Amino acid sequence: MQEGKPRSLKVSIDEVSVGMVLQDVFNAQGKLLLSSVTITAHDQIEALKRQGVEYAFLAPPVNRSSQNVPPEPEQPELPVPEAITITKREDNYYKELDRAKEVHQATLEAARNTLKAARFGKQVDITSIELAAEEMVSSILRNPDALVSLAQIKGYDEYTYVHSVNVGILITSLVHTMGYTEEQLLEAGIGGLLHDIGKMRVPERILNKPGKYTSEEFSIMKRHPENGINILKNANAISDFSKVVIIEHHERFNGKGYPRGISEKDIHEIGFIAAVADVYDAMTTDRIYRPAWTPQRTLAMIFQGCDIDYSRRIVELFTRHLGIYPVGSFVRLKTGEMGVVTRVEKGSILTPQMLVLFDRYGNPLKKPVEYNLAELQKTKHGDRYHIEISLNPEHYRIKVSDYIQSNPFS
Ligand SMILES: [Fe+2]
Numbered sequence: 001m002q003e004g005k006p007r008s009l010k011v012s013i014d015e016v017s018v019g020m021v022l023q024d025v026f027n028a029q030g031k032l033l034l035s036s037v038t039i040t041a042h043d044q045i046e047a048l049k050r051q052g053v054e055y056a057f058l059a060p061p062v063n064r065s066s067q068n069v070p071p072e073p074e075q076p077e078l079p080v081p082e083a084i085t086i087t088k089r090e091d092n093y094y095k096e097l098d099r100a101k102e103v104h105q106a107t108l109e110a111a112r113n114t115l116k117a118a119r120f121g122k123q124v125d126i127t128s129i130e131l132a133a134e135e136m137v138s139s140i141l142r143n144p145d146a147l148v149s150l151a152q153i154k155g156y157d158e159y160t161y162v163h164s165v166n167v168g169i170l171i172t173s174l175v176h177t178m179g180y181t182e183e184q185l186l187e188a189g190i191g192g193l194l195h196d197i198g199k200m201r202v203p204e205r206i207l208n209k210p211g212k213y214t215s216e217e218f219s220i221m222k223r224h225p226e227n228g229i230n231i232l233k234n235a236n237a238i239s240d241f242s243k244v245v246i247i248e249h250h251e252r253f254n255g256k257g258y259p260r261g262i263s264e265k266d267i268h269e270i271g272f273i274a275a276v277a278d279v280y281d282a283m284t285t286d287r288i289y290r291p292a293w294t295p296q297r298t299l300a301m302i303f304q305g306c307d308i309d310y311s312r313r314i315v316e317l318f319t320r321h322l323g324i325y326p327v328g329s330f331v332r333l334k335t336g337e338m339g340v341v342t343r344v345e346k347g348s349i350l351t352p353q354m355l356v357l358f359d360r361y362g363n364p365l366k367k368p369v370e371y372n373l374a375e376l377q378k379t380k381h382g383d384r385y386h387i388e389i390s391l392n393p394e395h396y397r398i399k400v401s402d403y404i405q406s407n408p409f410s
Pocket of ligand 1: 195196224249250278
């Protein structure tokens with residue numbers, strides 16, 4: 001777990017859970033109602049909601065276990081289900097994870113260098129991107145989940161190239177599940193890695209502008225798909241399929257996208273895929289001007305855009321691919337326990353594997369416990385091993401990448 005600098009963090013009342021210490025509690029009108037409250041029971045949260053409380057500020061972190069938070073008397077003790085939760089430890093996911101990390105690093109390097117060359121107006125050579133895409137495809141063919149979990153690790157710096165790699169991984173892994181050929185995987189991956197290369201012709205002051213664009217700035221920004229194609233015009237052969245990813249990733253179902261404003265039937269399937277992968281990664285990443293959205297909130301937003309911005313079929317496939325609670329989601333169970341989703345298996349998107357980091361009273365565990373929700377739901381208290389809500393990990397000083405980057409048991 002990460003120890004952050006002590007500071008207050010705003011949380012919605014829906015994210016408040018037992019064990020939290022709230023520094024200040026406000027109603028909808030912004031009036032301070034309470035200060036320094038320790039939440040010791042769910043009833044307290046309900047009472048706050050009834051009083052119209054919408055948000056609160058968390059107290060700076062302290063060692064919660066030393067605060068002697070009294071247990072909720074009405075809840076039966078649950079057995080710690082460690083013994084039945086450990087499954088398939090020998091499968092090739094963790095084996096692939098180490099190789100995937102190398103592929104991920106090399107791909108980041110290739111994307112950084114290629115985008116940099118474009119930024120400085122140099123001749124772009126995409127050989128390193130092609131090689132990186134080949135390695136990416138090989139990793140996905142060996143085990144699709146490993147590289148995808150690395151794409152959920154977000155950083156603050158050098159957004160464009162990290163985003164390019166994440167989009168490349170998301171596109172390639174999704175089309176793999178859709179039965180595309182290996183060559184198409186490769187070309188889709190190359191397109192994903194280069195989809196925003198045209199942004200290298202957008203002045204940095206516009207690219208990194210925190211506020212809203214003026215209409216003039218937006219029209220410059222909107223040229224980036226075409227700029228991308230122009231930059232690559234003289235590059236060694238880039239396939240038409242890769243070009244579709246670049247030119248269509250901002251086209252929208254209703255025709256209100258750019259650069260061409262084409263709609264529905266005229267947008268290639270890979271264009272729709274690129275659009276969803278692009279917006280998903282963008283929204284789940286912290287930016288200077290807004291914090292990252294949780295994967296769940298982002299997927300809900302994308303769902304709302306079905307038949308308006310996005311193709312419903314692709315959104316459904318994408319959600320099935322990532323899971324409702326994708327790897328890296330920080331979630332609370334009905335038991336009150338909280339942890340990080342570490343693995344989503346196909347066919348059980350509501351019951352991922354997770355590492356539990358906080359007990360039901362909100363106390364951090366000394367050692368994370370691995371839960372397989374699918375297995376736990378078959379047990380006596382199974383009805384309580386459901387995910388209740390997806391939370392913002394920052395509110396709990398959690399850096400999710402600490403838990404999904406490596407095999408916690410190795
Ligand atoms: Fe873009």
